[in-house]
Amino acid sequence: MDRTAEINLWTDRIPVTDGRLEEFVSDPIACMRRLHREHGDLAMFRETSEKQQQLVFIFSPELNHHVLSDSKTFHSQFFTLRGPRNSAQRHLTCGLLSMNGDEHKQQRRQVAGPFEKRSIAFHHDTVTSVTDQMLATWKPDSVVNMADEMTILMRKITSMILFGTDQLDLALEIGEMLDEWVEMNHQLGLAAFIPRDDFMPEYNRMLSYAEKLEGRILDLMKWRREAGTLGADLLSQLIRVHDTTGGITNEQLVGHVALLFGAAHMTSAYSLGWTLFLLAQHPEVMTSLNHELQGGVYDEPLGAFDSAKGSLLDRVLRESMRLLPASSYSQRLNDVPVELGPFSLPRGTPIIFSSFVTHHRPDLYSQPDRFNPDRWLTISPTPYEYLPFGAGPRMCLGAPLAQFIIKTILPRVLKHNRLSVVPGAEVNGLVVSTMLNPISGIPMQIFEPDGRFVTSPVVGNIHALVELPAAAHQRRAAA
Numbered sequence: 001m002d003r004t005a006e007i008n009l010w011t012d013r014i015p016v017t018d019g020r021l022e023e024f025v026s027d028p029i030a031c032m033r034r035l036h037r038e039h040g041d042l043a044m045f046r047e048t049s050e051k052q053q054q055l056v057f058i059f060s061p062e063l064n065h066h067v068l069s070d071s072k073t074f075h076s077q078f079f080t081l082r083g084p085r086n087s088a089q090r091h092l093t094c095g096l097l098s099m100n101g102d103e104h105k106q107q108r109r110q111v112a113g114p115f116e117k118r119s120i121a122f123h124h125d126t127v128t129s130v131t132d133q134m135l136a137t138w139k140p141d142s143v144v145n146m147a148d149e150m151t152i153l154m155r156k157i158t159s160m161i162l163f164g165t166d167q168l169d170l171a172l173e174i175g176e177m178l179d180e181w182v183e184m185n186h187q188l189g190l191a192a193f194i195p196r197d198d199f200m201p202e203y204n205r206m207l208s209y210a211e212k213l214e215g216r217i218l219d220l221m222k223w224r225r226e227a228g229t230l231g232a233d234l235l236s237q238l239i240r241v242h243d244t245t246g247g248i249t250n251e252q253l254v255g256h257v258a259l260l261f262g263a264a265h266m267t268s269a270y271s272l273g274w275t276l277f278l279l280a281q282h283p284e285v286m287t288s289l290n291h292e293l294q295g296g297v298y299d300e301p302l303g304a305f306d307s308a309k310g311s312l313l314d315r316v317l318r319e320s321m322r323l324l325p326a327s328s329y330s331q332r333l334n335d336v337p338v339e340l341g342p343f344s345l346p347r348g349t350p351i352i353f354s355s356f357v358t359h360h361r362p363d364l365y366s367q368p369d370r371f372n373p374d375r376w377l378t379i380s381p382t383p384y385e386y387l388p389f390g391a392g393p394r395m396c397l398g399a400p401l402a403q404f405i406i407k408t409i410l411p412r413v414l415k416h417n418r419l420s421v422v423p424g425a426e427v428n429g430l431v432v433s434t435m436l437n438p439i440s441g442i443p444m445q446i447f448e449p450d451g452r453f454v455t456s457p458v459v460g461n462i463h464a465l466v467e468l469p470a471a472a473h474q475r476r477a478a479a
């Protein structure tokens with residue numbers, strides 16, 4: 001349907017749902033799916049309390065395109081508390097996601113170098129060595145929580161890629177502190193929706209933690225400059241840009257580093273965890289992939305430019321990021337009043353777009369809740385129909401790096417182990433801080449690579465997100 005026809009339809013019915021914003025905060029996917037079911041491509045959620053806050057939701061490729069391609073009108077705003085001017089909290093939150101207009105364009109250009117495809121292959125040895133260390137701790141027949149394993153693995157890898165390995169303890173310490181700080185921001189950010197009595201003491205605690213964290217990042221930057229040890233890590237590369245062009249200030253460097261860590265670490269960990277879960281639950285796909293793995297298809301380091309394009313591994317990752325996108329929604333704020341469908345939106349209205357809802361539209365993907373990597377042999381969605389890394393001028397800067405890391409880790413993990421979800425496990429996906437978190441863990445049992453893949457019965461809200469194949473005993477009972 002073209003946009004004019006869509007807008008005419010809206011004049012007959014105003015797509016507004018009244019409710020409490022807690023509903024959105026406590027389960028964003030359930031809330032967005034309800035709005036999509038009730039209203040279609042465009043919806044407003046209006047807070048009924050005295051706050052009268054309103055959120056607008058867009059779910060169609062056309063509206064995604066309209067909003068995401070126009071970064072002049074629709075601004076990005078980091079979901080966080082910015083802190084007082086000149087505070088460490090302000091510096092840590094001034095990365096790309098908080099910038100707009102010319103400042104964003106100029107800084108994105110400055111930061112882009114280390115993310116170019118030719119730079120990312122440098123990180124191959126870091127990724128493989130940390131993965132191998134993890135694998136050495138897995139014993140046959142033991143059970144691991146795959147969500148935790150991937151989070152720890154990605155925290156280490158991200159710390160090393162960002163901060164280098166020659167000050168490993170400091171790099172890992174900064175990674176852990178960034179993790180803790182991101183969690184504090186999330187908890188306090190919720191107070192915008194759900195008031196809490198201890199807000200001020202907790203806010204002050206976060207401000208002092210931010211100071212400590214900034215201090216450690218500055219220590220590392222100082223050490224790198226003084227020791228003259230600028231390497232291939234991202235911080236060194238950004239320091240080089242700062243020192244040669246002056247295009248990035250020290251405060252901006254701190255902000256970029258904090259955002260890069262936050263943007264890279266959990267998203268990649270969740271994508272890995274969900275992909276391993278989906279593979280374990282789909283024995284036919286896993287059998288085909290195993291065939292390629294045992295045949296040595298992925299033994300050579302990935303070429304940074306092809307990243308296994310066209311392989312089953314590539315289709316598996318595309319499909320897993322379609323079905324369970326780690327970044328399930330994000331927002332823009334209109335910088336000027338705008339008309340959107342039947343709405344006249346005052347400046348600063350939050351407009352939420354959702355890769356999860358768009359990726360589950362049956363008009364774009366047949367049987368959208370099923371994991372079917374081979375659909376990618378015949379479909380070729382537009383960037384606004386398939387957007388696990390966002391779309392438009394603010395699309396994820398780290399997308400090629402993330403794909404490189406994930407496609408390097410998966411074959412290593414899968415070649416020497418058969419993974420099976422622990423039967424009866426509870427698996428839940430909940431969006432926390434915009435990311436689809438396997439919140440209750442993914443318990444998996446490790447077996448020798450015997451190729452005997454089976455689906456396990458699981459419980460939890462995962463069944464509301466994905467249509468999983470029945471486990472063998474369930475199939476027998478149904479027959």
Ligand code: HEM
Pocket residue numbers: 076096097108259260261263264265267268271325326327330331387388389390391393394395396397398399401402
């Ligand atoms: C599977 C892993 C990842 C996923 C799913 C992901 C997803 C996303 C998404 C959806 C956005 C757009 C947000 C918006 O439009 O509001 C984004 C932006 C961004 N991502 Fe990623 N990301 C991943 C990994 C990474 C990595 C590894 C890095 C860097 C080390 C990174 C750096 C960034 C940056 C800097 C932005 C902001 C770009 C801008 O505003 O210009 N991401 N990411």
